[in-house]
Amino acid sequence: MRHFINHTEENYLKAIFSLSQTSNQGVSTNAIAKxxxxxxxxxxxxxxxxxxxxxxxxxxxxGVQLTDSGQLIALNTIRKHRLWEVFLVDKLSFNWDEVHDIAEQLEHIQSSELTNRLDIFLGNPKFDPHGDPIPNSHGEIENYHDTLLLSEIETGTFCTLVGVADSSSVFLKHLEKSQLKLGSEIRLINVFEYDRSLSIEVANIQRSISNRVADNLIVKPL
Amino acid sequence: MRHFINHTEENYLKAIFSLSQTSNQGVSTNAIAKxxxxxxxxxxxxxxxxxxxxxxxxxxxxGVQLTDSGQLIALNTIRKHRLWEVFLVDKLSFNWDEVHDIAEQLEHIQSSELTNRLDIFLGNPKFDPHGDPIPNSHGEIENYHDTLLLSEIETGTFCTLVGVADSSSVFLKHLEKSQLKLGSEIRLINVFEYDRSLSIEVANIQRSISNRVADNLIVKPL
DNA sequence: TATATTTTTTAGATTAGCCTAAAAATTTAT
DNA sequence: ATAAATTTTTAGGCTAATCTAAAAAATATA
Structure with missing residues (x-):
């Protein structure tokens, strides 16, 4: 006998899941509230x-921790969110910075049949438009390995942009202005001590980005 | 300055719209409740x-009547519902009897950009999988003309099934058992006085259907 | 270790949407 | 035209999810 889970509860579970990714402690009340x-x-x-x-x-x-069934629901909500984002970008030609809010609504539609058919229709995508991995119907998530934040790699390293840690529209629009998108090849030229800003090379052009931006870029060294 | 309309209010407006289609009186409280x-x-x-x-x-x-802005919202909700039904059947291969409940959820997603892009993606369909006309983004609805219920036509008439007045799963599954689907050509052979059941011919085969079924079939005489 | 600060919980309200039961208005029937 | 029946509204409550303010517990600091 399964309890019925609503919109609000799904949002709480999703938040707890995200917050518990960074540390393996219980998640604090204040953190969830924020x-x-x-x-x-x-x-x-x-x-x-x-x-x-x-x-x-x-x-x-x-604080709290998700139980197995709580985590399954959180992952299923994340699955739906990310599949809908793929739909919006791939099928409806939305830009990657426009899909978050709509997917926040679509993720609460209740029908596993729908989710699974959508998955098939989209060609079983493994990542969403922001590079985040899409859990399968059993809540299994293919974590990308060998990834780091751009702010963590060594000077001189070549890497590929595989994800963003911030999916907000402002951030994504900002990235586009620097010609950065998923798959972009980046070489870290230098990190300035003064403000930790970075000098990088993308598509043979040298650019400067702030440490704040570099903290939100997930890259895979080549 | 537009008020924000929620889920519940949309459902009320939609119900009032449907009920006001049959009579041009105000809609009664009890009718809405039912x-x-x-x-x-x-x-x-x-x-x-x-x-x-x-x-x-x-x-x-x-009783109540919709104002112009109320009607616009009702029609927009119906538009969303019917577009999603087309999506579910055409793109995700759902059967026409499986889509109603899912579309009831999807119709409340708020984003006119989404609705309009979906419309384009689907090829600007004019009718949903049950033959119901889809309003455009201005709330204009192309009423099908020259249509009648099968129970209203004259014996001997040839007609095409263009819609159903009942989109419930039970009814639609029942229709399929009688080989009836949208576009089926039907000839009314006879109406039995005793129980008003009908004898019809579909695809060269003679069948018998109840008056209850005939009351829910929208046809266009040829 | 005692005190100050921060975090978390509790207590008590508020709002939306719903309910039941009773009162009021309308409609139907005699 | 009056009484009976039906419909609709009002009054008063309930629940879920939120809030503010106060109390309690945990943590940090002196």
Whole structure:
């Protein structure tokens, strides 16, 4: 007997999943509140509810962790989100910076039949338009290995841009102005000590990017 | 300055629109309640809200009518519903009896850009998989003319099945068992007085259908 | 270790959408 | 035209998800 999961709960589970990726500690109430633009007291209420449904394990004052079934739901929501993003870009010709908000709505459509048929229709894509891996229907996610942030690689290294850590429209539009897109080959020329800004070469042209940008570029050294 | 319209309100507006198609009177509270599986008192509450937003004109005890802006929203919701149904059948290979519930969810996605791009992607279809006309982005709907219910035509007439008045899965599955689908050519052979059941010929085969079925088949005489 | 700060939880309200039961208005029937 | 039946509205509650403000617990600091 499965509980019915709604829109709001899916958003909480997704947020907890994302936050638990960085550290392997329990996720704090405040962190969830910040990520969902809500208040800590609302989060506490919801954690109690999700704990009762067996989707998170929650110990007062010590944060939460997803249970296996909670994680499965989170991954399924992420799967739907990313598949819809592929649909919007590949089939409806949206730009990669325009799809996030629409996918936030589409990810809550309930029908596994729909999701699986969409997956097939799109040709079982492995990555979304921002380079994020798409979980399969069992919640298995192909983590990209050997990737780093551009800010972490050594001077002189050649690498390929395989993903972005920030999918916001402003950031993506900014990238386009620097001729950066998924697949771009980048060579790190230099990092300036003063402000940690970087000098890179893309398509034979030398450019300068801020450390803030470099922190959001996921690259694979060649 | 446009009010934000949510899921629930869209459903009410759509129901009022459908109900006001049959008669040109105001739509009654009870009729709306029945159509949405809710209670009359809930409908009254919502009518006050929609009236305040200028989407219906409501006079206590005398039912409601959509205003122009209310009708535009209803038609836009119907547009989205029917476009998604086309998507599900044409692109994802769903059967026509499987798409209603999924489209009920998809119709509430908010993005006119999405709707219009979907329309283009689908090749600007004029009818959905059940033969219902799809409104354009201005809420203009191409009513099919010269159509009747199969129960209304004269014995001996040849006609084409162009639509169904009931899109429920049970009904559509039932039709398939009688080899009836959109575009089928039908000749009305006889109507039995006893139970108003009909004898028809489809694809050179003679079949018998109930008056209940005939009341739900929209046909165009040849 | 005691105190100050921060984080989290609790308590009590609010809003949207729904409900039941009772009251009011309208419609139908005698 | 009056009574009966039906429809609609009002009144008062409920739940989910949110909020603010206060209390409690944990963590950091002196």
């Amino acid at each position: 990520s969902l633009n809500t208040k800590a007291s609302s989060v506490t209420d919801m954690m109690k509810k999700l704990a009762e449904k067996g989707l998170v394990s929650y110990k007062k004052y010590y | 159509s949405l599986n809710t209670k009359a008192s809930s409908v009254t509450d919502m009518m006050k809200k929609l009236a305040e937003k200028g989407l219906v004109s409501y006079k206590k005890y005398y």
